[in-house]
Amino acid sequence: xxxxxxxxxxxxxxxxxxxxxxxxxxxxxxxxxxxxxxxxxxxxxxxxxxxxxxxxxxxxxxxxxxxxxxxxxxxxxxxxxxxxxxxxxxxxxxxxxxxxxxxxxxxxxxxxxxxxxxxxxxxxxxxxxxxxxxxxxxxxxxxxxxxxxxxxxxxxxxxxxxxxxxxxxxxxxxxxxxxxxxxxxxxxxxxxxxxxxxxxxxxxxxxxxxxxxxxxxxxxxxxxxxxxxxxxxxxxxxxxxxxxxxxxxxxxxxxxxxxxxxxxxxxxxxxxxxxxxxxxxxxxxxxxxxxxxxxxxxxxxxxxxxxxxxxxxxxxxxxxxxxxxxxxxxxxxxxxxxxxxxxxxxxxxxxxxxxxxxxxxxxxxxxxxxxxxxxxxxxxxxxxxxxxxxxxxxxxxxxxxxxxxxxxxxxxxxxxxxxxxxxxxxxxxxxxxxxxxxxxxxxxxxxxxxxxxxxxxxxxxxxxxxxxxxxxxxxxxxxxxxxxxxxxxxxxxxxxxxxxxxxxxxxxxxxxxxxxxxxxxxxxxxxxxxxxxxxxxxxxxxxxxxxxxxxxxxxxxxx
Numbered sequence: 334x335x336x337x338x339x340x341x342x343x344x345x346x347x348x349x350x351x352x353x354x355x356x357x358x359x360x361x362x363x364x365x366x367x368x369x370x371x372x373x374x375x376x377x378x379x380x381x382x383x384x385x386x387x388x389x390x391x392x393x394x395x396x397x398x399x400x401x402x403x404x405x406x407x408x409x410x411x412x413x414x415x416x417x418x419x420x421x422x423x424x425x426x427x428x429x430x431x432x433x434x435x436x437x438x439x440x441x442x443x444x445x446x447x448x449x450x451x452x453x454x455x456x457x458x459x460x461x462x463x464x465x466x467x468x469x470x471x472x473x474x475x476x477x478x479x480x481x482x483x484x485x486x487x488x489x490x491x492x493x494x495x496x497x498x499x500x501x502x503x504x505x506x507x508x509x510x511x512x513x514x515x516x517x518x519x520x521x522x523x524x525x526x527x528x529x530x531x532x533x534x535x536x537x538x539x540x541x542x543x544x545x546x547x548x549x550x551x552x553x554x555x556x557x558x559x560x561x562x563x564x565x566x567x568x569x570x571x572x573x574x575x576x577x578x579x580x581x582x583x584x585x586x587x588x589x590x591x592x593x594x595x596x597x598x599x600x601x602x603x604x605x606x607x608x609x610x611x612x613x614x615x616x617x618x619x620x621x622x623x624x625x626x627x628x629x630x631x632x633x634x635x636x637x638x639x640x641x642x643x644x645x646x647x648x649x650x651x652x653x654x655x656x657x658x659x660x661x662x663x664x665x666x667x668x669x670x671x672x673x674x675x676x677x678x679x680x681x682x683x684x685x686x687x688x689x690x691x692x693x694x695x696x697x698x699x700x701x702x703x704x705x706x707x708x709x710x711x712x713x714x715x716x717x718x719x720x721x722x723x724x725x726x727x728x729x730x731x732x733x734x735x736x737x738x739x740x741x742x743x744x745x746x747x748x749x750x751x752x753x754x755x756x757x758x759x760x761x762x763x764x765x766x767x768x769x770x771x772x773x774x775x776x777x778x779x780x781x782x783x784x785x786x787x788x789x790x791x792x793x794x795x796x797x798x799x800x801x802x803x804x805x806x807x808x809x810x811x812x813x814x815x816x817x818x819x820x821x822x823x824x825x826x827x828x829x830x831x832x833x834x835x836x837x838x839x840x841x842x843x844x845x846x847x848x849x850x851x852x853x854x855x856x857x858x859x860x861x862x863x864x865x866x867x868x869x870x871x872x873x874x875x876x877x878x879x880x881x882x883x884x885x886x887x888x889x890x891x892x
Contacts, residue, residue, distance in 0.1 A: 463504030788869030
């Protein structure tokens with residue numbers, strides 16, 4: 334929950350004043366970062382076998398049963414073996430993916446794909462499936478051009494095509510044991526490197542047909558603990574644009590010795606999409622944002638609009654942004670001054686003020702190095718259906734908020750159920766200290782955030798997206814997660830864990846959940862200031878550990 338109102342209003346006002354003074358001090362003393370010498374980080378080359386099937390005239394692979402496929406992919410001399418899939422003549426494996434690293438200075442790398450039908454153990458001496466029209470070899474051999482001019486990469490040989498799209502190859506019908514295969518090749522620059530990070534965003538967040546779109550690349554150095562990302566003077570910044578998902582690309586902006594670079598394009602027709610990426614190179618070492626795909630106008634189907642799509646929903650943190658078009662705050666126990674009964678709302682998802690708020694929210698997420706380095710695993714969506722919020726409410730009349738009052742559309746489960754974070758964005762309400770301040774909250778993956786309140790969106794995302802507990806006294810949301818907690822139910826639990834965070838016993842401090850005059854109820858080890866879950870500032874060590882854990886779950890399809 335964001336920091337408070339009512340009896341905590343004075344404390345919040347002081348915190349915000351203090352945060353403002355800190356921000357001024359940082360601005361006044363900010364230094365531009367200089368990266369350390371390059372460590373020659375490699376490119377990541379991935380070859381995915383999407384489908385293998387018996388095909389073509391010439392009889393079945395096995396006369397009395399289905400095929401039993403197993404395989405091997407070799408990239409640059411390093412092999413990955415794939416186990417047997419029994420009794421299936423058509424397979425669509427979800428784990429036949431080989432990834433190897435190659436030096437960025439290499440111009441090409443070679444790939445060989447072999448598939449066999451098991452008859453006598455997995456010894457790679459069984460019947461090899463013919464997957465190419467090359468009579469000299471049944472394997473698929475090709476070479477990847479790692480640095481072509483107009484695409485991320487391209488490969489040629491027994492099968493040819495651009496990276497990032499599925500390509501089909503088929504064997505000779507006359508050779509026996511013939512199959513066809515669908516494969517995809519991907520080559521990626523590293524998303525981050527020591528001392529080098531790149532932020533890549535566009536505006537407006539949801540472009541309409543024919544609207545100018547500005548894409549901005551920003552280079553940063555490593556983020557100090559408890560401080561903002563420092564700008565990096567990068568040797569080179571490039572911005573790439575694509576209308577086919579990155580299969581081909583156009584360089585629309587490039588500059589040397591810059592921290593920031595912007596370029597503009599015009600959005601296409603309604604229902605179309607475009608993609609863009611940003612590359613920062615410093616001391617010969619590249620970092621790449623990956624492709625961000627953007628919907629222009631309304632999507633062909635569905636109510637969720639992908640405005641920053643980086644990967645599959647199953648393996649990404651999906652953030653859905655709803656416009657607050659309804660004020661649902663009501664009696665009982667509304668403050669006597671009832672101005673909040675008519676606080677401002679947005680007109681809908683295409684309201685320019687809402688879209689500005691949504692853009693600022695995404696920008697706020699990307700102020701953290703850890704989220705920036707995982708930007709390839711964050712999808713952002715605009716909801717075409719509105720929502721409402723009344724904030725954190727006192728419904729019992731005892732002066733303590735007890736209800737997180739959000740109202741979401743009836744089609745939440747069918748159209749937005751995939752969202753890990755469902756955020757209701759609303760315009761500014763009366764300033765902190767007024768009894769009518771609407772206090773933000775998060776529950777069940779649903780949160781609210783106010784325009785202009787720096788740090789609130791990322792704080793509430795800490796709750797809704799990453800399962801982080803509040804670290805301030807005395808009326809927040811306190812719990813200990815079963816894995817990698819940032820708050821503990823006992824001092825012993827804190828002491829047992831603080832060493833794994835490179836802390837010491839003295840870092841564990843008690844905290845009250847209700848009454849500061851009673852014994853401690855919870856313990857934390859993160860610092861008491863400049864902390865994401867305390868005063869809405871920066872993720873500290875326990876916060877970062879939890880965020881890293883969640884992105885690891887996403888990598889396994891368990892977001």
